[in-house]
Amino acid sequence: MKSSQLIRLALKQSRSDLRTFEWRALLLALLLATTLAGFLSLLGNQLEKGLNRQSASMLGADLSLSDSQPAPAERLAAAEKAGLQYSNIIQFSTMVSTDTQLLLSSVRAVEAPYPLRGEVVTDPPQPDQIPAPGMAWAEQQLLQRLGISVGETITLGYSQFKITAAVISSPDRGTGFRSFSPQLMINRKDLAATRVIQPGSRIGYRTLFSGSEQQIKNFHAQLRSNLTPQQRLWSVYEDQPLASGAMQNASGFLRMTSLFGILLCGLLISLSLRRYSSVQYRRSALLQSLGLRPRQILQLYLLKLLLGWLFAALVGVIAALLLLQLTGSLLQTLLPAGLPAPNYRLTATGPLMSLALLLVIGYSPLLQISRIPVMGLLRRDQLSHQALSWPARLIILILSGGIIALYLGSVSNAIAAILLSVATIMLAGLCASLLLPPAGRLLARRFRLGRLLTYRIRQQRQWHRVQLGIMCLLLTLLSSLLISQTELVNRWRTQLPVNTPNQFVINIQPWELQPLSQFLKDSGIETNLYPMIRGRITLINGQPPERVLDQAQLENNALKRELNLSWSASAPQHNELTAGYWWPDDVQENLISVEQQLAENLGLKLGDTLSFEVGGQQFSATIHNTRKVEWRSFRPNFYMIFSPGVLQNYPQTYITSFRLSDQQTGLSRELLKQFPSLTLIDVSQWIDQASQLIDRLIQASTLILGLTLCAGFVLVQLLVSQELEQRRHENALLQVLGSTEGQTRQLDILEFALLGLASGAMAALLTDVVTGLISYRLLDLPLILHPGIWLILPLTGMLLFTLSALASHRRSGYRQLQRN
Structure with a gap:
């Protein structure tokens, strides 16, 4: 039989098969597989890009590099060469004043274009995204604590600025405690005239970059290979400082859902093919009796499957795009800037996935159909199909795993899915x-x-x-x-x-403990005050870190800076002990509780000894337990907590956190009025x-x-x-x-x-x-x-x-x- 005759026969049989439930079920399975795979690919990619863009709008860019020194010209030239847009920001803490008030503020000196992602929301709205020279934008907390309003003037160094807008929200708040102080935004052109930056000033320099995903990833890898100890690098695609765990979980959930969707597609097609093939044995035997060879019968059924797939692919693509448009209209409020445009190249994912599954899963049943003997017309026992050999089953599993791996981009997840x-x-x-x-x-x-x-x-x-x-x-x-x-x-x-606490108070002196505690209690605020001392790790088990740690461990940031140290007689309620137990109240030894992740990174275990330097003095303590710390809890947390008596003779300050409701916003101003030496940080x-x-x-x-x-x-x-x-x-x-x-x-x-x-x-x-x-x-x-x-x-x-x-x-x- 010629190829044209086979095609006409396949078309004719496909039309007649539409009256059978098995063929309609197979078409429905292919349609669902195409629609589901295509729609999940499109929507998953759209949501992931939208959520990454939302995270970028919080960071103010796709990539942020902070340093204690201004960005060198060669780095900015490299960014331009890579096709990236960039913006330089200077941020520092200083006092701002009115005629009657002083306040420690975080000043952000910005230049256009700024921000690179997201937007600064002000009241009243401003035509530009940065203040004009001689003008300043202030956060509501700063205005409230100074007792001023928009339109009034403040003093910064040797310059005066007119407040032209109140900042309702803004991206790129910076890092560290300075980022949580009430912020004032000025034009970078006005910075020199204020003369607040002098030799020895603690200044934070930040460079923001934006571009395509691949450009950012390439430039991120380039910068990361040359980072100095003073530099910190954040990318929305890898190490986001804001809600990074949530974003990683969301991406994992999207991949997992796609995996489960593909498994459902495979089940649909496999089940439908099994039923369809079981009712085609007698027809195959009849076709052989009419002169068709097994190879031609196999080609005939392959043509029928391809015709069915073509119909399902066309309808499935249309259905996936309609569903995408419907969900897009429903989800426009999901992200502030709306969902990004879908990557329409992924439209081919559904048809290609369903075709691959159809051929991999369907070839074996069709091969069995083509081998049914003519005697099947007379003897029903001749119509029973032969079970697949183990090599054939293994080949199908490997091919199915390969298809899923290509779709997900993960071989391990595909292997796990197939085996399970x-x-x-x-x-x-x-x-x-x-x-x-x-x-x-x-x-x-x-x-x-x-x-x-x-x-x-x-x-x-x-x-x-x-x-x-x-x-x-x-x-x-x-x-x-x-x-x-x-x-x-x-x-x-x-x-x-x-x-969740939204206020931090630091620099609390010992003589302010009692009156501050009473003030908070009278205001209806329950909180705990924690002692805090700055110290640096100097020895591990009596040896310098470079002698006992490998190069990767020595790169840990905890070894390059001073840590916040504290002590407590009882375990913090918001920390979970993971090894060891808490010391008794009457402990006399120098014991220490170490944060679990830090202990794992440095290879520390119970019984090890750590030596510290505080104010030029050395002391040691033995690791007694480890704790799991949730750093995003917005409660005072410490890498190191000592037993009482170890640090009590060193100069210390205290720290606390608590929550203020919307009705208690005036309380922060009253707190600073009664305790002007405190630093109140609003998060x-x-x-x-x-x-x-x-x-x-x-x-x-x-x-x-x-x-x-x-x-x-x-x-x-x-x-x-x-x-x-x-x-x-x-x-x-x-x-x-x-x-x-x-x-x-x-x-x-x-x-x-x-x-x-x-x-x-x-x-x-x-x-x-x-x-x-x-x-x-x-x-x-x-x-x-x-x-x-x-x-x-x-x-x-x-x-x-x-x-x-x-x-x-x-x-x-x-x-x-x-x-x-």
């Missing part, structure tokens, strides 16, 4: 042979058609193993995704709880920005979760509908033999209820395994067991498949077949 899928299906099949027969015999005693149920379970045991494996894998994927998203949201929410703006970002991450992850769950429910419905199609003729025969319509429906529902119950029980076990792997590998969350799912999943599986069976009965034409 195979293990799930095999384990579920084994358990099916153990759980279903006893459950069927138990129901047989109380149900009129109970013997038929046990017979059906025995007759379908081979197919039930496949069914149960797929059901179990489906429930495992959906429950794991739901649990992971719930734990991720909880992690984000606890990262910034409702009562409320940073918390507001981080909270907004976290809320948007939660909304994005919830959207992706909902879409993937919908695809899973479609798979359940398709699975049940296919199975009921196989029961239609059997149930019609039972009706002829005297069974009622209700009894046959009850027989089907009981069968699927048992399948759902068994698959849910096994999915509960596997969900704990999968969520543990997800938490460890992707989301960096603690491992948690979920005993509740052992009750919820079996009941959910039973209810889900029962409802799907009822819905399929109503619309499948089942009653009409019985009445005929």
Whole structure:
């Protein structure tokens, strides 16, 4: 037969197959696979770029380099050569004044263009993004504490500035404690006239860069290889200073959701192909009797699959783009600047993914169809297909893993997904042979058609193993995704709880402890005051660090600067002990508690001795325990906490943090009025920005979760509908033999209820395994067991498949077949 004749025959058979449920189910599977893969790729990329852009708007740029020296000309020239835009900022702490008030402020001297990402929001709005020469913009806290308003004048050094706007929010607040002081923004051209910068002044120089993702990554790598100890580098793509953990978790969740979506696509196509091929054996035998050779039959069915894929690809791409437009219109408020334009090149991801899965999964069933002997027209036993050999199965698994790896860009995740899928299906099949027969015999005693149920379970045991494996894998994927998203949201929410402190007070002198504590108590504020001393690590176990640590450990920033040291008789409530125990109240030894991550980075263990230098004096202490510190808790935290008596003879100051509500904003001014030597640091703006970002991450992850769950429910419905199609003729025969319509429906529902119950029980076990792997590998969350799912999943599986069976009965034409 010529190729043109094969194509015409394939078109004709494809049209006639549209009347069969199996072919329609396969087309639906391809359509869902194309739509889901394409839509998740487009939306995931769009959300990830949008969230990165939101993080960049908090940083004020894509890349930020801080230094104690101005940026050299050759570095700026290199940035220009790389096609980057840049801006230089000078930031320092100094006193600003009015006729009656003095206030320690953080001055930000900026130049255009600024900021490179995000925008400065002012009241009233300003035509430019930086103050004009001779003018200044001040944060609300600065205006409140000085008791002035917009339009008045302040003094900075030898210059006076008119406040033309109040800063409501702004990116690029800088780093360190100076970044949290009330800020004043001036034009860099006015800086020299103030004469506040003198030799020996502590000045922070910051250079912001913006450009494409690849440009920023290349320039980041170039700068990172030449960093000095005084320089710090942040990139929105790698080491973001703001909400970096949340962004990494969000990216991991998006990748995980895409992985689960692809596994659902593979299940849809595999299940539909298996059913379609099983009803094509007789047609294949007939085609051979008419003179077609096995190779031509294989080509015919490949052409039919390609035609079906082409139809699904066209409709699926349109559906994915329509869904993207719909979600884009719904999510315009998700990010302040809206979602970025989608990368339409990813539109091809869906069709290519579904085609690859179709060919990899479908070639083997088609090969079996082409090898059905002509005797299959006369003898039904000749129509049974031969099981795949282990080498063939291994090749399919390897190819499927390769497709997923290309889609995700991660070989390890693809291997883990394939191995878990195979293990799930095999384990579920084994358990099916153990759980279903006893459950069927138990129901047989109380149900009129109970013997038929046990017979059906025995007759379908081979197919039930496949069914149960797929059901179990489906429930495992959906429950794991739901649990992971719930734990991720909880992690984000606890990262910034409702009562997060938004005020820090430092430089508290010992004689101010009692009156300050009384002032805070009278104001209804409960807080703890922590002693603080600056000290540097000098020896580890009596040896200089360079003799006991490797080069990577010596690069740790804790060895290059003075650390904040403290002491306490009791363990901080907001720190978790990870090794050792807290010292008793009457301890006489020099003991120390070390932050866990620092101990791991420097290879420190319990019993090691650390030596410190404070004010030119040396002392040593023994590591007694380690603590897990959540640095984003906005509470006073320390790398080193000593036992009482070690540091009490050294000059110390105190630090505390607390929360002021919107109704208590005037309290900060009263506090500084009564205690003018204190430094009050307001971090409320940073918390507001981080909270907004976290809320948007939660909304994005919830959207992706909902879409993937919908695809899973479609798979359940398709699975049940296919199975009921196989029961239609059997149930019609039972009706002829005297069974009622209700009894046959009850027989089907009981069968699927048992399948759902068994698959849910096994999915509960596997969900704990999968969520543990997800938490460890992707989301960096603690491992948690979920005993509740052992009750919820079996009941959910039973209810889900029962409802799907009822819905399929109503619309499948089942009653009409019985009445005929």
